[in-house]
Amino acid sequence: MQGSEATQIILFYSDLRDRWPQQEAARLQRALPYAKRLNTHTDFPQVRATLAGIALALQVLRHVASRAVDARELRFPAGGKPYVEDLPDFSISHSGVWVACAVASRGRIGLDIEAARALDPRALRLVAAGKGSGPLEEGEALRLWTAKEAALKALGASLAEAAAVQVGETRVAFRGQSLYRQDLETFAPDAACLVTSEPAREPAIRRLALEEAFAL
Secondary structure (H helix, E strand, O other): OOOOOOEOEEEEEEEOOOOOOHHHHHHHHHHOOHHHHHHOOOOOHHHHHHHHHHHHHHHHHHHHHOOOOOHHHEEOOOOOOOEEOOOOOEEEEEEOOEEEEEEEOOOOEEEEEEOOOOOOHHHHHHHHOOOOOOOOOHHHHHHHHHHHHHHHHHOOOOHHHHHHOEEOOOEEEEOOEEEEEEEEOOOOOOEEEEEEOOOEOOOEEEEOOHHHHOOO
8 A cells, every 4th residue: 555646545344233243253352452352341332333343443454464464463552542563554433333444555544433413512512613603503513523533533632632623624733733634425324534644535445244344
């Protein structure tokens, strides 16, 4: 995925309503670094989404690296985004029925998906800041929020900095950087956004059944 042209993005996603591959998910959970194993030892829906995101990350990294990528290579820094040494930056997101992972050929990347539902009032105040005094349509508010979260993920920041993220039509300003924004229609009516540190092509998107995602 090297070259001087625009950054390439590959995104794999799954639908959590698919049949859950219990044995394969348990095998992946046992292979994770110790601290992550402790956080994923139950079978709650949130844990299933987390494990599916990790499985998709391993699949997309294998795709771009053209080699096997083992779960033991994953690093989960406290307060930061997961990574694999010497492999491209990636970002995982899940909301509602969707879980996805996107990888960029160079630079940083953030992905956020948000289910189509009423935003928390605190989030609504954050997205409305700087957008004038009129009320925001719910769909627009959701799209703005995904752009904010994607920017935070791209730079490994926490939600505490959401108010500092300034969202434009195609750019996002954060921490003195001008980042690139792409809204995704793949998950409509739910909202999704990619934010990258480098200009990027339209993403190559592939849906994997959960059984495929966990076939590691």
